[in-house]
Every structure is written in C-alpha cells, then in structure tokens.
Amino acid sequence: MATLKSLKGRIASVKSTQKITKAMKMVAAAKLRRAQQAAEAGRPYAERMGQVMESLAGKVAISDQSPKLLAGTGRDQTHLLVVCTSDRGLAGAFNSNIVRAARRQAEELIAQGKTVYFYLVGRKGRAVIQRLYPKQIVHQFDTGAIKQVSFADAQEIAADLIDRYITDGIDIVHLLYARFQSALVQEPTSRQIIPVPRAAEGIAASGGADAGVEYEPDEEEILAALLPRNIAVQIFRALLENAASEQGSRMTAMDNATRNAGDMINRLSIQYNRTRQAAITTELVEIISGAEAL
C-alpha cells in the first residue's frame, strides 16, 4: 500500500506533466494553424506543376538526348527513397508512420531484387533506418536550423538530389512524406519524383490533338528549367505538408496525453482520499479501543 506522502508526490508530478502536455498542445495548435494554411496554399501550385509536367512528359518524344530527369536512365535497378521526417519527437506516431511506410516500400523493392538507398530529411527517421539498413543511407539533410520551411530550402535539397541522381547511378527517386488531411489524419504518402511519372491516361484523354505544343524559347530550354524546378516544388510541397502533419499529430498526441494525465490524477486522488480516510479510521479505532480498555 502506497503511503500518503508518496501518493501526494505522484499526484504533484502527474499534475506538472499535465501542465507541460497542455502547453505543448496549445503551442502545436497555434503552429498548426499557420502550417496548415501554408500547406493548403502551396497545394494548387504543386498540383498544377505536376499536371504540367505530366502532360509534358506525355507529349515530349523520348530520345537519347532527352534530359535524364525526364526520361530516366532506362533502368529501374537502384532506388533512392527520400524520407522526410521531423526533427522533434513527441508527435505521436507521426515519424514512425513515415518510417514504417519507407520500410515497407524498401522491403518490397528489396524483395524484387532492387537496390535501395535512403536520403533522409530531418533527424527523427535516422535511428530506425540506420539500425535496419546501416550501409544504405547516402545522406542526411539537416533541417535543424530551419524554423519556417522556405522554397530556398527545397531548392537546396532538390539541387543536391539532382547532383546525386546524375553522379551516383540512381535510377528512380521516391519521395516519402505525410500528407496532411486533418489534425487527426495524416497519411504517409510515397510518390515518384525522378523520372517524372508519365500521365498514362493523360495521353489518352488529350489525344493526338495536343501533340503540337509550341514552345518558347524552345523545348530543351524549357525542360531544362522546368525539370529541376518541378522537383524543388514537389519537395517544397512535401516539406509543407510534413510541417502541418507534424503539428497536427503533436496536437492530437498531446491532447490525449493531457486527458490521460487528468484520468490518472483522478484515480490517484481517489486512492489518496481513501488511504487518508482509512488512516483516520484506524487511528480512531485505536483511540476508542484504548479508552474502552481503561
């Protein structure tokens, strides 16, 4: 049986934990609003960009001279998974969900006999992936200094990725992040960014009529500018979605924690009161029986 003093101590400690989780929840809620706005505002651009790229990829004739970012290397042996996680924990299952999705995809690819490498953005995925695939992490992009994700950060990552794509003999690049749906639902998403996925139904829908697209200045120049930009945009979008998802996930997790702490305080208070009452009763019984014995 716990003593009164130890119960009191536990209640106090759970209370202070509850204060912390409550504060974290409020901070996450405030940050969520901004992150959510940014993520939602960024969607149209990324979506249009994706559409433009897909329709372009469907129209441009692939030849040996085509840019690699568009046509790919012609193989699908080596895959690079770009896994975006957050830098901080205490966000519920946010990071582990992304890592789990990455792992599932990696296992599938490995089962097909492919080679898989990882490119990590953010700190939190590292521990697990390093334990499972110690030699397959090519780089970790440090986002620790970034407070608000900017397009420049995405461009930096994109430039680095393109460099590696061209020099390291990687065939296909996938981007993994958590798509923000609501504060309660964040869906781990994987999409192929290099080479550009071709719109299979897009070609059928637009038919041959669109084939005569005019380009200004010319096709190569536009593609040369558009391809790296598309990758930066897709990464930027992933980072924004991730930021919103992280805050949403943290808010929900901290809300749960606060509620659990409240339940625990209630339980402990009842136990404390019962114990206190039992102690008083015992004391009384002792006094009364002592008095009777006289």
Add this chain to the structure above:
Amino acid sequence: MADLHFELVTPERLVRSEDVYMVVVPGTEGDFGVLAGHAPYMSTLRNGDIAIYRSGMSDTPERIPVEGGFAEVNAQGLTVLAERADTPA
C-alpha cells in the same frame, strides 16, 4: 465568345482562378495575348506585368507584376506558374 479560364499560382498560394476575356503574359521572347481557344503553348516568363482583360478589349486591364516562372496554354485554359506575384490582396 467563350471565356478563357485563367489561373495564376505561386508556390505560396493560388492568386487567381477565374474566367476572363484575355490575358497578356510577359514571355521571355515577348508579350503574348491569350484568348479562349488558343493553341497549346508553353513559354517561360520574364519579370513583368500580367494584364488581365476581364470582359473585353475596352477594359482597363488589371496588372499583376510577376517574376519568373512558366505559362502553359492547353485545352483547359491558361495556367501561369510564377515564382512571385505581387498583389495587394
């Protein structure tokens, strides 16, 4: 004449999405005007003003300064992907 569906988006937000009469876009190799039913076309942008004619040529166009990016015309309309667009709103 059918209206042209025009969308102007930047990485930060969707600036405009509306049906208009004509849009004049500052392309790298010169301005070009887009009306409904324009042939498929793709161009890079230089820094300059996009002029939006709401209902006809006699309108005073709304001017939106944009920096860098692309314009694509397809069967659905005109999509301008600008790096920056300065609008008061």
